[in-house]
Amino acid sequence: MKKKNDLIPDIIDNLRRVFQVVNAQSKRAELATGITGPQLWTIKTIAETGPIRISDLARKIYLHPATLVGIIDRLEARGIVTRTRSRVDRRVVLVDLTNAGRVLVAKSPQVAQGLLVSGLETLPVGDLETLASGLKQLVTLLHAQKLPPQLILSPEINIPRRKIGKSSRDQNERKEANHV
Amino acid sequence: MKKKNDLIPDIIDNLRRVFQVVNAQSKRAELATGITGPQLWTIKTIAETGPIRISDLARKIYLHPATLVGIIDRLEARGIVTRTRSRVDRRVVLVDLTNAGRVLVAKSPQVAQGLLVSGLETLPVGDLETLASGLKQLVTLLHAQKLPPQLILSPEINIPRRKIGKSSRDQNERKEANHV
């Protein structure tokens, strides 16, 4: 039987490969449909929940509000969603689908994941159960852990965190990035 | 027992959640370390393979050469890697680690995945085996499927794609893009 120290690197590497392949597939689907994966997820969620606040939507799809604003901008520019400023609380913006958006969502379910779905469909039920079970545990475990561990790599590489701030803009902002 | 049609959406949604959470975690780790996930993966791969061509490196880490150029630019600017134009074939650029880069890689293994690793470590071996097995099947299946299915969503949304490239390579060269 393998030990933990053998299994964990395997899991991470395979997760990374899945990320890359699924991302690649998603881009291809985008070329074919004109709709990106995040955009599709967004409009499907709006379709489920009627008019919804930006912040609630962001929470639902695990995206940063700043990211969602850009996605909504593009969907709105294409006439797929609308923004409405709430009259009850004027800080709030409600997004909803246009008719065109509803048509789009109705047509899209079978397209959502393309290669991933069609690939999964070829697997026997037993394998799917194994995968579903493993992923569920992974998600549970990821969401259970709230605080990121302190990860100090090396002081000379570390970028000093803002602090004083005050005026001054930019500086070594060190933003971040992505991926596994 | 659940049927396929119930399991597949579960798998996809959970995969998407894992993507989001791991990406977010990776961003946080960058704030703490100054090194992004893709950058770390890149320098670790360079560390394994000595001087390596941009194109070979891109293939190894499943990234588009255009993406890798940007990553190498930033690593070079920080004195972590060097670029050398090959004298045998002047089209080729070889990247390698600087001493600072080697020090960085030596210090980094335990930091690689942060939350994901520490979370996985809390799982019992049996769960890890379930997860590892499921992911392995998923990767095998994703790589087995070479050609993307034709995904046509709706003509009025479709963005006209650049004519067909006639012959030309690509095909399995195809690198690509983004998110679930």
Next chain:
DNA sequence: TTCAAATAAGTTGTATACAAATAATCCAAG
């Protein structure tokens, strides 16, 4: 030999993705 096709790296444009800061608004304490 010559030149067109192929190859390698880099450039440009678009779309995520998120932290930090900002603007507008709401709300509660005094």
Next chain:
DNA sequence: CTTGGATTATTTGTATACAACTTATTTGAA
């Protein structure tokens, strides 16, 4: 009623990520 803190969306800045294109170079075929 006023003011300061909190909340909501947005803006700004950095870093992926990839398709399509461009430039420089190599190679192969006529």
